[in-house]
Amino acid sequence: MINQEKVLRMTKMASYEEHGGRKDRAVVGYFRSDYIGKQTIISLIVITAAFVAGLGTYLLFHFSEVMGNIYSMDLVGTAKKILTLYLVAAVLYVAVTYVIYTVRYAKAKKRLQLFLEYLDCLDQDGEEETAERK
Secondary structure, eight states: OOOOHHHHHHHHHHHHHIIHHHHHHOOOOOOHHHHHHHHHHHHHHHHHHHHHHHHHHHHHHHHHEEEETTTSSSSSHHHHHHHHHHHHHHHHHHHHHHHHHHHHHHHHHHHHHHHHHHHHHHHHHHHHHHHHOO
16 A cells, blocks of 8 residues: 655655755765865855956056056055955955855755655654564
């Protein structure tokens, strides 16, 4: 006889494995701090590249103005402003990254634990059916 609850669990499990199970296993395969740390480092590299690209674009479009004022401008003060702007952007970006990937890790872990609970239930149901048949 077909157990409807068992079929429903198996359907949910198959759907999970097909749509998100691999990603969740890859995420939960790391320790929480390692996963978040890796994503934070990647984000820091990305924000650095974006900042350098933005600064380069600004200098490219305002090249004649910068070159005309290069001797009269305070280079140390300008460098401090640019560095401060970079640090603020990097800290904000890394903080947002930390929050996002902390939540993603927690959700992936929760989904994987639910999958494993369903698997245990199916295993116990199978053992009970085997015992009943004997």
